Amino acid sequence: MKCVVCRESAVIDVRRANSNFCSDHFVRFCQEQMSRAIREFDMLSSTDRVLVAVSGGKDSLAVWDLLQRSGYQADGLYLGLGIEDYSDTSVVFARSFAQSRNLNLIEVDLPTDYGYDIPSGARAARRAPCSACGTSKRHLFDKVALEGSYDVLVTGHNLDDEAAVLFGNVLRWQTEYLARQMPVLQARPGFPKKVKPLIRLSERDTAAYCILLGIDYMVDECPMSAGNKHLGYKEALNSIELASPGTKSDFYSGFLRKASELFRSAYLEAAPQGGTTESVEDLTHCVRCSAPSTSTLCAFCRLVEKAGGSVGAEQRGLRSAGDTSAAQPVRITKRAVGPEVSTTAPLRPTEVEAEL
Ligand code: AMP
Ligand code: FES
Ligand code: ZN
Ligand code: ZN
Numbered sequence: 001m002k003c004v005v006c007r008e009s010a011v012i013d014v015r016r017a018n019s020n021f022c023s024d025h026f027v028r029f030c031q032e033q034m035s036r037a038i039r040e041f042d043m044l045s046s047t048d049r050v051l052v053a054v055s056g057g058k059d060s061l062a063v064w065d066l067l068q069r070s071g072y073q074a075d076g077l078y079l080g081l082g083i084e085d086y087s088d089t090s091v092v093f094a095r096s097f098a099q100s101r102n103l104n105l106i107e108v109d110l111p112t113d114y115g116y117d118i119p120s121g122a123r124a125a126r127r128a129p130c131s132a133c134g135t136s137k138r139h140l141f142d143k144v145a146l147e148g149s150y151d152v153l154v155t156g157h158n159l160d161d162e163a164a165v166l167f168g169n170v171l172r173w174q175t176e177y178l179a180r181q182m183p184v185l186q187a188r189p190g191f192p193k194k195v196k197p198l199i200r201l202s203e204r205d206t207a208a209y210c211i212l213l214g215i216d217y218m219v220d221e222c223p224m225s226a227g228n229k230h231l232g233y234k235e236a237l238n239s240i241e242l243a244s245p246g247t248k249s250d251f252y253s254g255f256l257r258k259a260s261e262l263f264r265s266a267y268l269e270a271a272p273q274g275g276t277t278e279s280v281e282d283l284t285h286c287v288r289c290s291a292p293s294t295s296t297l298c299a300f301c302r303l304v305e306k307a308g309g310s311v312g313a314e315q316r317g318l319r320s321a322g323d324t325s326a327a328q329p330v331r332i333t334k335r336a337v338g339p340e341v342s343t344t345a346p347l348r349p350t351e352v353e354a355e356l
Helices: 023-040 058-069 084-100 110-114 118-124 129-147 159-171 175-180 203-212 229-243 247-273 299-306 349-355
Strands: 012-014 019-021 049-053 073-080 105-109 152-154 193-195 333-335
Touching (some): 012 023, 012 203, 019 023, 023 203, 049 058, 049 129, 058 073, 073 129, 084 105, 105 110, 118 299, 159 175, 159 229, 229 247
Parallel strands (some): 073 105, 152 193
């Protein structure tokens, strides 16, 4: 097996691209795929201050590394979910990556900063763990990005993640979700710009990228995700991909090129007439944390309340994207390292506000 670029011996085959690569050219392939996605969807500009949501897994560490290599200035954000061993271990990978490269890692810890963890919080709130986790992540990603005046929030969602979400949305014809399933969500008042630069890379690619570059990452999946529908969708797509390489990428990229605009137009047309779709103009502010919300308390504060946690006074006061006035201090556990989403779970209609 020879590298298609230099004819040296190859270390990996990328069947959907009908190509084999040596280590150097595979790293370059990953960089090109990311740059192409960034260009095609106008995700980032070279002067942007970028915040990468880092879970300690292969995708988010790979995207943080790739952004550094491409010259972007990117800090990391790790959210401690309080999922016992899983959280205790994953934070170590995030910290050691940041430390080894002298990068800034912001840490927010749900048990310490908000008084609840995902397993017991979800039980108390009678929510599925992944749903409570998604609400927490979306809210805190937005909050930290806005309060830190970052231009854009990056997540490590890859081709497999996006194709699986698309598959689930198509199986149930979730047209509202299809309208919003984009690799870029533009900044709006109260929401930062959010982008997914790894949509052209598979899980296998990001794992290989980390292994080839000696990036240690959390291999175990979250224990709460066992039985998650999306894992089933991924397996189904993987067996199709095995028989017909390239199908997964055709499915997702075809959706972006040929179908997503149709769903978006239909959604925007339908929005003023009501239904379950709230437009941005319908949003007010949460009385407790001032995040955009369709009700008195936002989805996050409702969850914190039911979970028996608390939002400290010092954590109030989200500010709109682009609004430079009256930024209130936020207490985040910020450790100096060295000198220191759309989660894949589909949104419920009541959570529309969080993903706009
Ligand atoms: P998941 O929702 O677990 O599929 O993760 C999708 C993306 O969300 C990851 O690639 C990260 O960018 C981000 N992410 C997930 N968990 C965390 C976390 N605990 N802290 C920070 N970012 C996270
Ligand atoms: Fe969110 Fe597992 S429930 S990472
Ligand atoms: Zn080569
Ligand atoms: Zn709130």
